[in-house]
């Protein structure tokens with residue numbers, strides 16, 4: 001790709017970007033939220049038409065008028081926001097638009113299932129049933145389906161936009177094995193991730209985007225120091241920077257959230273937990289260990305089999321989101337697009353939606369007040385673009401995440417449940433988010449944090465609960481744990497006496 005330029009109303013997303021990818025390499029694309037990574041790969045996928053610039057494929061200049069045109073050259077893309085059809089089966093999604101051709105419908109459907117099954121097995125997931133509806137699969141499994149769809153074509157280049165964001169360490173290993181197999185066959189991979197250690201593990205070369213320009217092209221992944229990559233991306237020297245924990249001097253503040261004997265059949269058992277004002281408690285565990293289910297149950301979106309949640313000593317009616325929200329519980333969920341965002345609305349409305357009663361007077365909506373309050377919250381998180389009227393769907397993935405957090409910032413809840421709050425958020429903005437979360441705690445909130453990134457839990461939380469298969473196997477102050485200890489506990493820890 002050479003000199004690629006692409007503007008949207010009011011933003012120049014790409015400004016003369018060059019990208020050169022060779023057969024059999026893993027080419028990493030790095031950059032902060034909004035730098036233009038997803039836009040660049042959408043141009044490569046034929047989903048966006050560039051305003052200027054050329055694409056040369058195997059020595060010949062090509063115009064990719066549509067995703068089908070890109071696909072037929074052998075360019076497949078796994079998008080950041082997965083684009084599967086939830087009410088179709090796995091097999092139907094894999095072959096959408098290019099069903100295996102043979103006689104009748106029944107024969108075709110059977111052939112599609114068999115082929116999909118083979119692809120899923122090759123991807124290390126023979127247990128996914130090609131007949132299941134995609135909407136019923138976990139995020140991690142949906143991504144495998146998306147990958148199977150890419151491989152159902154004869155691919156020469158496969159683009160992955162933050163594929164590891166939804167995966168736990170085991171699944172990341174599986175993904176890297178797949179990438180290894182593909183590149184060994186000469187397939188080129190363009191890989192986008194905010195996790196710099198992944199780039200080290202699988203990257204061959206690195207291109208860094210900043211504000212729509214390539215500030216470095218094709219650096220060797222192995223020998224370029226992380227500090228150099230970070231400063232190219234941000235113009236600063238930040239990696240993981242965590243805010244300081246407050247001193248332990250204060251006398252024990254009041255318990256805000258208390259969870260007693262909470263269970264849900266088959267998901268998690270007998271959870272006891274107290275969080276005091278000002279405290280951040282982290283839940284560490286693999287995907288499937290019950291982390292998200294616990295948050296959703298505390299939030300009332302799932303009904304517990306046993307147990308009680310209380311806020312400030314007052315019991316909250318189980319299984320009712322309304323009761324939970326009224327008691328002051330807020331949740332920033334894991335799947336932001338499906339669960340949290342109003343894709344057709346502005347940034348302002350997405351931020352204000354949970355606080356609307358504050359902006360209505362006598363049945364009228366005070367739009368000016370709504371906009372000003374939402375804007376204050378998004379500014380605090382450095383959301384880009386700094387335009388309250390922008391449609392949320394036009395924001396980059398990381399900035400959409402910031403909008404969800406701004407919503408809870410604005411709502412002023414007493415208990416904040418954060419499920420993977422920095423998924424897809426770039427290195428620079430992470431540090432900002434961490435300090436916002438700490439500040440919220442300092443203001444007296446109780447925070448319950450779930451993250452697959454162990455350093456994040458250890459760096460941000462005061463206290464950590466380690467979960468395995470739905471049970472707490474260890475509890476300790478974060479400063480007494482380190483990453484390898486947590487990983488040991490997560491995999492095969494023995495319960496604390």
Ligand SMILES: Nc1ncnc2c1ncn2[C@@H]1O[C@H](COP(=O)(O)OP(=O)(O)OP(=O)(O)O)[C@@H](O)[C@H]1O
Nearest residue numbers: 008013033034035036037038039394395396397398
């Ligand atoms: N359809 C669109 N309409 C308007 N603006 C858009 C659209 N798509 C992207 N943009 C803007 O283009 C810029 C680049 O966005 P892009 O999604 O490419 O960023 P990114 O590097 O993938 O970021 P992230 O790491 O957060 O996913 C951003 O300012 C974004 O708001």
Ligand SMILES: [Mg+2]
Nearest residue numbers: 038080396397
């Ligand atoms: Mg993106």
